[in-house]
Amino acid sequence: MSLGRLWSALKGHTNKVLEDAADSQAITILDQQIREAKQEIQQCGQSLHSIAAKRKLSQNKVDALQADIEKYSQSAAEHAETNRELALECAQRVGELEQLKASEQSITDSYIKNESTLKSNLATAKNNLRLLEQQVDQVKATQSVQKAQVAASTHFDGGNSKVKTALDSLERIKQKQAEKDAALEAASELAELETGSDLDAKLRKASGGSNSSEDMLAKILAGKK
Numbered sequence: 001m002s003l004g005r006l007w008s009a010l011k012g013h014t015n016k017v018l019e020d021a022a023d024s025q026a027i028t029i030l031d032q033q034i035r036e037a038k039q040e041i042q043q044c045g046q047s048l049h050s051i052a053a054k055r056k057l058s059q060n061k062v063d064a065l066q067a068d069i070e071k072y073s074q075s076a077a078e079h080a081e082t083n084r085e086l087a088l089e090c091a092q093r094v095g096e097l098e099q100l101k102a103s104e105q106s107i108t109d110s111y112i113k114n115e116s117t118l119k120s121n122l123a124t125a126k127n128n129l130r131l132l133e134q135q136v137d138q139v140k141a142t143q144s145v146q147k148a149q150v151a152a153s154t155h156f157d158g159g160n161s162k163v164k165t166a167l168d169s170l171e172r173i174k175q176k177q178a179e180k181d182a183a184l185e186a187a188s189e190l191a192e193l194e195t196g197s198d199l200d201a202k203l204r205k206a207s208g209g210s211n212s213s214e215d216m217l218a219k220i221l222a223g224k225k
Helices: 003-078 084-155 161-195 197-207 213-224
Strands: none
Touching: 003 084
């Protein structure tokens, strides 16, 4: 093999080893990323609650200012002819309140915009995290099944010396059990010969037996007479 081809082969092997090492750590890395993402989503949810609370307080201020504006506007209109000076004071107060309201309304609008953006981003993050978890779970399940298949193939492969020895032992055990059954059956037959029970059985078989169907029918007919 030329040096170029040898270098290419070594380089390819090295790359494969590095890829295998990276793949073996991929699930661990992704699990860690998922845990960190969940923590960040939780923090984001807390921030969202905080912004919503501030937006509500700001909106309450706007509403209160608007109520004061309406009150002083009504007072200015009521005293416009009867008490010009008081009406002007009320009008001045309305102008001040409107400036305060405009400033507070800009704060409220900012909270509303931030809250909407954060809600959208949070929903997207949750959806992406759910999809990632599904993919990781699927990879884990597939990996477990494949490991089980490889283990079963390895352990029960006929070429496995340990398994082959165990299978041979299993066959010997089965053979010994069959031989023992045959020995017990032969011993039982021998015992029958020695006690004469075997001969009695043969005689009963030759005579049809004392409880044959013919004997029972004859007994029944005799009882009818």
